Amino acid sequence: MRKHLGSRKTRSVLSLLILAVGLSIVVSACGSSNKSSTTSGGGGGGGGSSTSSQAADVTKCGTKPGVKATGTPIKLGAIVTKQPGTDFTDGATMADAYFHCVNDNGGINGHPIQYKWYEEQTNPAQIAGFAHKLIQTDKVVGVVGGFSIIECAVDHKYWESLGIYELDAGIAPECWGTSNSAPPNMGPRYSSDGAVQGVVRAGAKKIAFDQSNVPGTGYIAAGPASVAKALNVPIQQFKDNVPIQDANSIALKLVQAAGSDGGVVLNFTPPEALKILQAAQQQNLQDRVKAWACSTPCNTDFVAKALGQQWDGKLLVNAELNVTDNNGPQTRLYRAVFDKYGSKVSGGLGSFSQMGFVMAQQTVMALESIKGGTYNIKTVNQAIKNLKGFKTDMLCKPWYYGQAPLHIPNNTDYTTTPHNGKMVIKDGCIPINAADPGIAQVRAIEKKDPSLSQPGTPVPGA
Amino acid sequence: MPSWEDFKPFIITGLALGGVYALSGVGMVVLYRATGVLNLAFGAVGAMGALIAWQLINHNGWAEGPAFAACVLFGGAVTLLYGVIFGPPLASRDPLIKATATLGLTLVLLGVMDLIWSDKARSMILPTSNHGFEVSNVFVNYTEVIAIAFALGVMAVTAVFLRFTKTGTAMRALANDREITATLGVPVRRVEAAAWLGSGLLSGAAGLLLSNLVGLDAATLTFLVISSLAATLIGRLRSITVTFIAAIVIGLVNALITPILSISQYRDMTPFVLATIALLVLSGRRGSALSGRAG
Numbered sequence: 001m002r003k004h005l006g007s008r009k010t011r012s013v014l015s016l017l018i019l020a021v022g023l024s025i026v027v028s029a030c031g032s033s034n035k036s037s038t039t040s041g042g043g044g045g046g047g048g049s050s051t052s053s054q055a056a057d058v059t060k061c062g063t064k065p066g067v068k069a070t071g072t073p074i075k076l077g078a079i080v081t082k083q084p085g086t087d088f089t090d091g092a093t094m095a096d097a098y099f100h101c102v103n104d105n106g107g108i109n110g111h112p113i114q115y116k117w118y119e120e121q122t123n124p125a126q127i128a129g130f131a132h133k134l135i136q137t138d139k140v141v142g143v144v145g146g147f148s149i150i151e152c153a154v155d156h157k158y159w160e161s162l163g164i165y166e167l168d169a170g171i172a173p174e175c176w177g178t179s180n181s182a183p184p185n186m187g188p189r190y191s192s193d194g195a196v197q198g199v200v201r202a203g204a205k206k207i208a209f210d211q212s213n214v215p216g217t218g219y220i221a222a223g224p225a226s227v228a229k230a231l232n233v234p235i236q237q238f239k240d241n242v243p244i245q246d247a248n249s250i251a252l253k254l255v256q257a258a259g260s261d262g263g264v265v266l267n268f269t270p271p272e273a274l275k276i277l278q279a280a281q282q283q284n285l286q287d288r289v290k291a292w293a294c295s296t297p298c299n300t301d302f303v304a305k306a307l308g309q310q311w312d313g314k315l316l317v318n319a320e321l322n323v324t325d326n327n328g329p330q331t332r333l334y335r336a337v338f339d340k341y342g343s344k345v346s347g348g349l350g351s352f353s354q355m356g357f358v359m360a361q362q363t364v365m366a367l368e369s370i371k372g373g374t375y376n377i378k379t380v381n382q383a384i385k386n387l388k389g390f391k392t393d394m395l396c397k398p399w400y401y402g403q404a405p406l407h408i409p410n411n412t413d414y415t416t417t418p419h420n421g422k423m424v425i426k427d428g429c430i431p432i433n434a435a436d437p438g439i440a441q442v443r444a445i446e447k448k449d450p451s452l453s454q455p456g457t458p459v460p461g462a
Numbered sequence: 463m464p465s466w467e468d469f470k471p472f473i474i475t476g477l478a479l480g481g482v483y484a485l486s487g488v489g490m491v492v493l494y495r496a497t498g499v500l501n502l503a504f505g506a507v508g509a510m511g512a513l514i515a516w517q518l519i520n521h522n523g524w525a526e527g528p529a530f531a532a533c534v535l536f537g538g539a540v541t542l543l544y545g546v547i548f549g550p551p552l553a554s555r556d557p558l559i560k561a562t563a564t565l566g567l568t569l570v571l572l573g574v575m576d577l578i579w580s581d582k583a584r585s586m587i588l589p590t591s592n593h594g595f596e597v598s599n600v601f602v603n604y605t606e607v608i609a610i611a612f613a614l615g616v617m618a619v620t621a622v623f624l625r626f627t628k629t630g631t632a633m634r635a636l637a638n639d640r641e642i643t644a645t646l647g648v649p650v651r652r653v654e655a656a657a658w659l660g661s662g663l664l665s666g667a668a669g670l671l672l673s674n675l676v677g678l679d680a681a682t683l684t685f686l687v688i689s690s691l692a693a694t695l696i697g698r699l700r701s702i703t704v705t706f707i708a709a710i711v712i713g714l715v716n717a718l719i720t721p722i723l724s725i726s727q728y729r730d731m732t733p734f735v736l737a738t739i740a741l742l743v744l745s746g747r748r749g750s751a752l753s754g755r756a757g
Contacts, residue, residue: 087580213727238723241730243682245689248475248675249720256468256721270583275677282591283475284601306585346580 069107508669
């Protein structure tokens with residue numbers, strides 16, 4: 001009898017262990033609900049919590065201020081990553097906000113933009129399914145404003161086969177290394193290159209580089225390695241699983257690896273980077289190295305505010321886009337659109353939503369260049385491909401698409417640092433080191449056709 | 463291989479991490495011993511409590527004290543509500559079914575947190591985190607000390623409560639046989655409600671401490687319970703002391719692996735590897751003992 005009870009208890013406990021292991025696999029494999037959001041022309045939501053210093057006129061979004069677009073919708077779509085530890089939805093929600101603004105002010109020659117995006121959890125089959133759904137079911141004519149970890153890798157051949165020129169931000173190398181994708185950001189690899197340059201400028205003699213353990217880390221790691229080598233600084237690379245549960249040990253590990261005259265460079269999403277930085281702070285480690293740096297995701301006031309003043313001037317963030325409170329016309333419009341239409345932009349003002357805004361503006365600029373009023377896959381994507389000289393105060397130099405085997409149009413960027421709960425510019429536009437082979441290749445393309453990065457037609461709202 | 467000097471700081475971080483696991487683990491064992499329910503929503507309840515405290519401080523202008531109290535009370539209220547509504551109908555079901563049912567609450571809370579707060583960077587620094595002392599050149603802040611002391615305190619108080627109080631004795635009787643305990647005149651529902659409330663208050667307090675020690679992130683705090691579960695399984699869901707010790711060992715091993723770069727990235731497996739080894743050893747010993755007794 002006792003034996004029976006004992007084995008039953010053991011079975012129960014073992015069952016619960018299996019349940020726990022299963023749960024942990026589910027946690028790492030899948031995220032929150034797989035939902036999609038659809039928006040069509042019409043009013044946007046309420047206000048966010050903008051810190052705009054000078055209000056801009058949102059009627060500048062379109063060509064007919066105050067006139068709602070009522071024509072046949074132009075359908076656009078995107079695929080974005082949303083899973084525990086990685087939420088890239090701010091790009092799409094901000095693009096959506098801008099499209100709402102455009103629709104409220106005349107649309108594209110009277111046509112409203114109808115925008116739909118799907119949220120994926122780094123599952124290739126799911127992502128491929130969404131791509132087919134966008135084209136076959138939703139009948140989109142352009143794929144713009146997406147921001148995903150692996151979407152470029154999964155779908156680029158499909159887009160190429162359809163003649164779609166994707167306007168996307170991302171992580172996978174294919175976002176920058178293929179003919180049919182051109183992002184407004186430079187991605188984790190080149191942004192990490194910039195962060196490495198930042199800590200070396202701050203005097204670091206050795207670098208500890210850490211990033212989240214997600215697909216594509218080898219590709220990202222190669223960039224900082226080549227730049228560090230060119231700068232004659234040794235680099236030690238790490239990967240850590242996300243969501244991070246033990247940030248204290250990670251912070252300690254990185255500080256030990258960098259040494260007192262070294263620098264720590266992080267390539268994580270804001271919540272994960274914040275955990276490491278706060279752990280460093282709680283262990284008094286922030287002054288134990290020459291400098292701390294982050295790739296672009298940290299360039300958000302959320303991080304600056306959460307870190308507090310102890311990190312003011314101590315954290316260098318490679319910022320692919322300008323700070324959100326600069327007073328250029330595009331940034332003022334971005335803040336105004338966020339205020340009026342950006343209620344779904346949960347991360348607030350920051351790099352991700354800026355990217356969404358830039359991509360939306362690029363899309364509108366391309367759509368407005370189409371003559372004859374026919375908006376199909378062929379005309380829309382030809383117009384997107386023809387974009388060049390796109391000048392905005394959010395980027396260091398004019399952006400372009402063009403016909404090329406790879407696209408890294410954003411290859412010169414800023415360095416920011418926290419100050420009183422906000423990110424401020426520390427260093428102005430500095431080119432990413434061409435020791436990274438991709439950068440060297442794209443500089444050669446720009447040299448061959450200088451018109452690509454020369455300022456062209458003013459963007460909407462300028 | 464890192465030197466002893468390299469390992470030393472990780473002992474401190476390991477103890478803090480162990481304290482984190484112990485907090486959740488002990489809280490889950492307390493409830494399991496009283497109701498037979500392994501509450502997998504323990505982390506989610508604490509996470510939501512912490513986010514509510516953050517919201518009250520940063521957006522509603524509350525002082526820290528009342529906001530922290532609201533976090534703890536939220537934990538107690540939600541867990542009590544779940545226990546009162548779903549406890550009795552599930553009382554006679556298999557422990558695995560009861561545990562799985564709490565996943566429902568976990569998913570609901572996760573959904574609500576995602577809807578209200580999304581997955582964005584935010585933090586809540588307790589005043590105790592800004593002060594501390596140095597041990598072997600390693601800074602230890604008072605929140606880490608409180609976490610370990612709190613887990614120890616909970617362990618001691620619970621052991622005394624279960625052994626020497628009337629309600630504690632009733633809880634132990636309930637865990638053994640609900641039907642017989644009811645026939646003896648024990649107010650079963652009231653005792654169970656007390657257990658749910660106590661465990662819930664504990665989850666709120668744990669959420670508050672963990673949001674500071676680990677990070678104010680819904681998913682991380684919710685699923686931290688999985689690592690803590692390994693400690694409770696080593697304690698075979700009965701022994702609070704073994705659960706506490708197991709949690710500390712898991713935290714220590716996890717942290718001490720960190721500087722060993724060749725295996726560092728596999729350290730998240732530590733709780734499950736240790737739980738599996740412990741269960742196999744315990745099963746083997748029990749089997750030998752039983753066969754020896756039979757022979």
